[in-house]
Amino acid sequence: MGSRASSLLREEDIEEIKKETGFSHSQITRLYSRFHSLDKGENGALSREDFQRIPELAINPLGDRIINAFFPEGEDQVNFRGFMRTLAHFRPVEDNEKNKDPTSGEPLNSRANKLLFAFRLYDLDRDDKISRDELLQVLRMMVGVNISDEQLGSIADRTIQEADTNGDMSISFSEFTKVLEKVDVEQKMSIRFLH
Amino acid sequence: MEGAWEIAFVFFQVWLSVIVGLIMLPAMFGVSLGFTDIYIKVLVKILEWATLRIQRGQKEQPTLPSQSANGIIEKDDGSMEEEIGELRRSHPKNLAGGDFTLCDAFYFCKKGIENIVEDQVTQRFTSEELASWNLLTRTNNNFCYISLRLTIIWGLGVFIRYCILLPLRITLAVIGLSWLVIGTTLVGLLPSSNVKNWLSDLVHITCYRICARGLSATIHYHNKENRPKKGGICVANHTSPIDIVILANDGCYAMVGQVHGGLMGVIQRSIVRSCPHVWFERSEMKDRHAVAKRLKDHIADKNKLPILIFPEGTCINNTSVMMFKKGSFEIGGTIYPVAIKYDPQFGDAFWNSAKYNMVSYLLRMMTSWAIVCNVWYLPPMTRQDGEDAVQFANRVKSAIAHQGGLVDLSWDGGLKREKVKESLKEEQQKMYSSMIVGSDFFEASVGPA
Numbered sequence: 029m030g031s032r033a034s035s036l037l038r039e040e041d042i043e044e045i046k047k048e049t050g051f052s053h054s055q056i057t058r059l060y061s062r063f064h065s066l067d068k069g070e071n072g073a074l075s076r077e078d079f080q081r082i083p084e085l086a087i088n089p090l091g092d093r094i095i096n097a098f099f100p101e102g103e104d105q106v107n108f109r110g111f112m113r114t115l116a117h118f119r120p121v122e123d124n125e126k127n128k129d130p131t132s133g134e135p136l137n138s139r140a141n142k143l144l145f146a147f148r149l150y151d152l153d154r155d156d157k158i159s160r161d162e163l164l165q166v167l168r169m170m171v172g173v174n175i176s177d178e179q180l181g182s183i184a185d186r187t188i189q190e191a192d193t194n195g196d197m198s199i200s201f202s203e204f205t206k207v208l209e210k211v212d213v214e215q216k217m218s219i220r221f222l223h
Numbered sequence: 224m225e226g227a228w229e230i231a232f233v234f235f236q237v238w239l240s241v242i243v244g245l246i247m248l249p250a251m252f253g254v255s256l257g258f259t260d261i262y263i264k265v266l267v268k269i270l271e272w273a274t275l276r277i278q279r280g281q282k283e284q285p286t287l288p289s290q291s292a293n294g295i296i297e298k299d300d301g302s303m304e305e306e307i308g309e310l311r312r313s314h315p316k317n318l319a320g321g322d323f324t325l326c327d328a329f330y331f332c333k334k335g336i337e338n339i340v341e342d343q344v345t346q347r348f349t350s351e352e353l354a355s356w357n358l359l360t361r362t363n364n365n366f367c368y369i370s371l372r373l374t375i376i377w378g379l380g381v382f383i384r385y386c387i388l389l390p391l392r393i394t395l396a397v398i399g400l401s402w403l404v405i406g407t408t409l410v411g412l413l414p415s416s417n418v419k420n421w422l423s424d425l426v427h428i429t430c431y432r433i434c435a436r437g438l439s440a441t442i443h444y445h446n447k448e449n450r451p452k453k454g455g456i457c458v459a460n461h462t463s464p465i466d467i468v469i470l471a472n473d474g475c476y477a478m479v480g481q482v483h484g485g486l487m488g489v490i491q492r493s494i495v496r497s498c499p500h501v502w503f504e505r506s507e508m509k510d511r512h513a514v515a516k517r518l519k520d521h522i523a524d525k526n527k528l529p530i531l532i533f534p535e536g537t538c539i540n541n542t543s544v545m546m547f548k549k550g551s552f553e554i555g556g557t558i559y560p561v562a563i564k565y566d567p568q569f570g571d572a573f574w575n576s577a578k579y580n581m582v583s584y585l586l587r588m589m590t591s592w593a594i595v596c597n598v599w600y601l602p603p604m605t606r607q608d609g610e611d612a613v614q615f616a617n618r619v620k621s622a623i624a625h626q627g628g629l630v631d632l633s634w635d636g637g638l639k640r641e642k643v644k645e646s647l648k649e650e651q652q653k654m655y656s657s658m659i660v661g662s663d664f665f666e667a668s669v670g671p672a
Binding site for chain 2: 055058059062065066079080081082083084085086087088089090091094115118145146149150166167170171172173174175179183187191199204207208211213216217218219220221222
C-alpha cells in the first residue's frame, strides 16, 4: 500500500500544506497515501473517474456534486494540494485557531467556509445564488424517481420562501447562512481525523 | 576444469538427497521433521526484536511518522434517519409541512467526504498494511534508517530469502507439480476401483504437501471433526490461488473452474484423469443452469469428492469477507464452511491480480519469510425452510467472517473491476425520499393551503 508514495512528497511541500490547511505532518502523509492509492493512472492527479471508483461514493445521491467540489472551474484534474485544500474544509474547528493571527486570513475550516462549501453544492452554475431551478435539480438528485415533479416543485417553493428575505426568488449566501444559523455546522460538517 | 564439474555434480547430488530425504519423503507420509517449526520460532523472535527496535527508534526521532494500522478517520455509525433527524432538530420547525431542509445536504456531504478519505471497499483490493515492519522490502512504507543492526539483519534476510530459500522452494515447486502431473496420469491408466481412488488421493495429497513445503507453509487446522465429506460442498473465503494448496493439504477435494491453456491446462487435464474434477469451458460458464446441473450431478454421486468453491469469485485481501455469489447455495446439498486466515507478519498471501501476474506473484510468495495460516472447519450448514439462497449465503458468510475474525461486508468482490450497480444508489434515494414525503404527502391530499 503506497510503498514509495511518501517519498514522492517533499518536506517543503508538507510544510506548505501544513500552513495552508492546518493538518498535522502524519495526517498529511497518511492522506497522501490515500491520494496515491486512488490515483490509478499514477500521474500525480485525480480525475473524476478516480473518485467514481469508490463504491460508497458512487451510490451517494450527491456524489457527483461532492466530486465536483474538488475540481476548480473548467478543470478535470486535481493535484494533491487541491485535494488537501478541499479536505481541509472538514477539519474540526479547534479553539486555539481562533487566536491565530488575523493576517493569515480565515482558516479553510471556519464555520463560514463550511457553509460556503455546502452552499456551492446547491449552486450549480457558481453564480453565488441558488435559483429555484438549481434547487429543483439538486432535490431531484437526492430523491431520484420517488417524488413527482409537482411535489418537488412545492417543496422547492416553500424552501425558497422560507429563506428568501430580499424577494429575488433565489437564495444568496447570506440568506443561506441566516436560515441555518442554529444548525451545528461545526460538528455536522467536520470529520474526526486521527493522528 | 574437470574438477569444477565434479564438484558441481557432487553438490547437485547432495542437494537432491537433502530434498528427497528431508522434505519429499516426510511429505509423502505426512510426517514433519520440525524444521519449519524451529524456523518460524526463530523468525518470531527476530521480528519481535525488530519491532521493539523500530519503536525505540521512533521515540528517539519524533519526526519519523509512525505506522498505525488504525484508520485515518473515526466515523459515526448513525443511520440516515438518525443523522438527518439530528440535523433537522436544530432547524426551526417548518409549520407549512414538507420535511426538506437545506441542511439535509450536510449528511450526504459528510458521508461522501468520509468515503473519499477512507472507504470500506477499495482497501480490500490491496495488501493489508502491517502494524510494524516485518523486514521485507515490499512492506516498507516509510523507510527511514534506524539502526545499523536492523539494516544488517534486513540485508541478511534478503540474502537468505533470495539465495537460499528461493532456489530450494523453486525446486520443490517444480518437483511437486511434475509429480502431480506424472502421478495422476499414471493413476489415470488404472481401471476404476477403490485402489484407484486411494492412489489418486495419495498422489494428490503428497504433491500438495510438497508444494506447501515449497512455500514454507505452516498450517494450523482447527475442528477437524467438521472436515468436508463426500457429496458436500466446501466453501471458503478467497485470498489467493494458494488457498487450494492450503486446503488440499488436509483432505481431497474436487476442484471447480474454467479450462485454461498453458501449464494450468496441462495440470487440469492430467488431474481429471485420476479423479473427477469439474472443469467448464468459457462458453459453458455463461449458462447458469448448465453449471448448476453439472454441480448437482457431481454432489449427487456419493462416491465423488466434495466440491471446493470460493463464492466470492475473486481474491480479497484477507481482512474481510465480501458478498458470496448465490449460485453455489442454490444447488442444495450440505455446505461445509471453512475460514482461512493468513498471518500477514510472515508473508502477504494476497494476490493483487491488477498489479502482479501469476509468475511475479509466485516469486513474491517464494521470497517471503513463510506462509502461516489458520484454517477453521465450521459445522455443516443446510438451507432452512423459508430461507432463500441469498439469505443462506449471507448466513454462511457471517459464520466464516466471525470465525476468522474478518469484517463481514455485503459489497460485491466484483467491484474490483466493475462499477457499482445503479440500484444501490436508487435505494439511497428511496430512503431519503421517505424522509421528505411524510407530512408533505398528507398536505397534498388535503389540498392547497
